[in-house]
Amino acid sequence: MTQQSDLTKHFEKILGRALDLGGSGEVVLRERVASYTKDDGSTTSRDIGTTGNSTKACGAANLLDVGGTARTGQDGTTEFMLSEFFCHFSGRNSLSFEFPANFVATPRSQSPVFLTALASPTSDRRDVGVRVATWAPNGSPAPNTSFDWRCRVPYETVIVID
Numbered sequence: 001m002t003q004q005s006d007l008t009k010h011f012e013k014i015l016g017r018a019l020d021l022g023g024s025g026e027v028v029l030r031e032r033v034a035s036y037t038k039d040d041g042s043t044t045s046r047d048i049g050t051t052g053n054s055t056k057a058c059g060a061a062n063l064l065d066v067g068g069t070a071r072t073g074q075d076g077t078t079e080f081m082l083s084e085f086f087c088h089f090s091g092r093n094s095l096s097f098e099f100p101a102n103f104v105a106t107p108r109s110q111s112p113v114f115l116t117a118l119a120s121p122t123s124d125r126r127d128v129g130v131r132v133a134t135w136a137p138n139g140s141p142a143p144n145t146s147f148d149w150r151c152r153v154p155y156e157t158v159i160v161i162d
Contacts, residue, residue, distance in 0.1 A: 034068030034085035043154055062157070064095070067150040069108075072134045076141025082119070082128035082151055097121040098154040101128050105149040113142045119151055128153055 012018055041063035047055050068085045072078045088095060103119035114137070119130045128151065134142040 034066055036064065036066040036086040038062065038064050038155075041154075061098075061154045063152055064097075064155050065150070065152045067148070069146060069148050070132070071147070072132060072143060072145045074143045076135055076143050076145065077131070077133045079129065079131045081122075082130060082153070093160065094126060094158045095155045096125045096158045097128050098125070098156065101151060101153040103130060103149065103151045105132060105147045107134060107142075108146040108148060109142075112137050113145055115145070115147060117149070119153075121153070 039062075041061050042058055043061040045057050045059070047057065064082075064086065066082060066086050070078060070080060082097075082101075099121065101119040101121060103117050105115055105117050107113040107115050113134050115132060115134045117130065117132045119128055121128050130149075130151070132147065132149075134145040134147070136142045
């Protein structure tokens with residue numbers, strides 16, 4: 001068996017699927033890990049008065065919707081920034097993220113695994129920080145757990161003027 005065949009089989013084992021080498025026979029070390037959309041949407045807010053009554057208000061909003069895949073480390077946890085999974089090509093403009101950052105994740109495992117996650121805009125609102133932890137039913141960390149996730153968060157575009 002050639003060294004290239006061994007390498008290809010090694011990558012296929014890691015990915016859990018066959019590699020498509022196309023006509024070139026080259027292995028490209030890049031895999032899609034996320035997809036995203038930036039679209040017009042709506043948000044719902046509630047004003048809670050001193051009487052405990054709640055009023056609903058709806059309005060237009062820009063929404064960033066990102067979905068991807070990630071993996072916990074040896075300690076069963078991982079942290080990442082949402083900006084690691086989408087590209088923003090607006091020159092000097094930047095995004096300012098708002099609450100709520102809705103985040104859901106599903107472990108990819110044949111064994112039972114619990115997963116918790118917390119996603120929140122950073123203090124300067126220029127990114128969204130995500131923390132994920134996985135553990136086995138006995139309470140011990142579940143290391144190296146792959147999971148699929150999705151995050152939707154409202155944003156405003158900030159225009160930088162010199």
